[in-house]
Amino acid sequence: MSSGLTRQEQRVLFILIFAIAIGLGIQQCKQRMQASVDVIRINEQSASASNSASVSTSPSHETPTARPLININTASNKDLCLLKGIGPAKASAIIEFREQHGPFRTIDDLDNVSGIGPATIERIRKQITVGDIKPSATPSANAATQTQSLAVFPTPAVERAPAPSPKKININTAGLKELMTLPGVGEKRAQSIIEYRQRNGGFKSIEEIMNIKGVSIRNFESIKDKITITKQ
Template identity: 40%
Template sequence: MAEDPRWKWTVFSGLTRREQQVLVFLILIIGAGLAYEQYKGGWRREPLVFHQAGPNEDAAGAPAVAQPSASGAERSDSAAKAIEDGLLDLNRASAEQLEALPGIGPVRAEAIVRYRQTHGPFRRVEDITRVSGIGPKTLEAVRPYLQPLDGPSSPPATERRNGQARIGAPEPTRPAPPDHLPMVNINTATVEDLCTLHGVGPVLAQRIVEYRRQHGPFRAPAEIQRVRGIGRTVFLDNQARLTVGRAGR
């Protein structure tokens, strides 16, 4: 038996008009609430956002691992191979080759190259300690990888243990006799002549010449220490080669 829809109206007919309005209002409120909950929980979908990997991330969004550049790897391999093939010449090695030495790195390697350009070639391996940032410990670490230099220096003392030579502390250095290197008259020497002095490069040599012009000739070799940048160490290293000639008398 089909349901008679008239019973629905019978329910409403038993209510006053005011009660019917209240009932309809409540039904609308309940329906609106259900619709809102449905919209909030199921109908509304978050928009899809495609993440674009940044320069420091991979496709999955994880931080990318930095890979060494091919050129940097090649330079490191070249420097390491140069050490394996033989001892490095401290006066000819490039910054990349010096960087491969233990305890040096790129900053100190560039400092060594700049020191060479300013003060001229190293006369002794021990002179590397004059470079800023390089001390006795670093010297002992790099000494086995460097060629001995022909300068006024005695070879380092060695002792043998179990048939192997071990490098010890270097012997105290003494100025070279005048017959090994030419004398330099600091009152008449040119910039080129002064650059042959140990620890004196083009900059310091030019300062010596300018000091001569402003203050007159040196009266004694020790007065070269009055030139800015030339201290007691440079003077003692070259004392046996310095002369003032007749101009200083």
């Protein structure tokens, strides 16, 4: 039985059906590829969110706080032993020195302590302090009251002779105790001054005192106005 279509019409119909089938196949492939891309994008977004959450919840690294300076005028034996190169014996020597000679005025005064030299001082300089050296005595309430009374009832002014300047210490003749009254000069350094002048026939200038081990420019500046090499 004939289909009623010519051979040419059948060929055109076949080509049309084939083209429709190919078009449907391509459309399905595009949909599958788009779905795969969406899945990959969702997975990437989930991974990124997970990493951000882990970073935000991880413990932060806190900056270590600086260790407070150790006050060599108040520190205990235990605290002094925390310093590098300072054991129980040297810590005891520091405490004994400040009890006998009063508080340290400068860090370099440690050079007067037995067993502690410039190398040890430089090693611990950034870890220690002498604190605030305050006057040992304060005006009493009675003195303040008397001062106020004098302000209310002033007495006639009396001309006074200028106070004599403090006597300078002759580093060529002074004894051990007299030398120890100088700022930063303890028993050890005073003994070094005496030994130096005996060995070299006396000081030719006050600057020559810096030839002594442990006497720095800073030490010299603090005592230069208090010493002399001539008799007064």
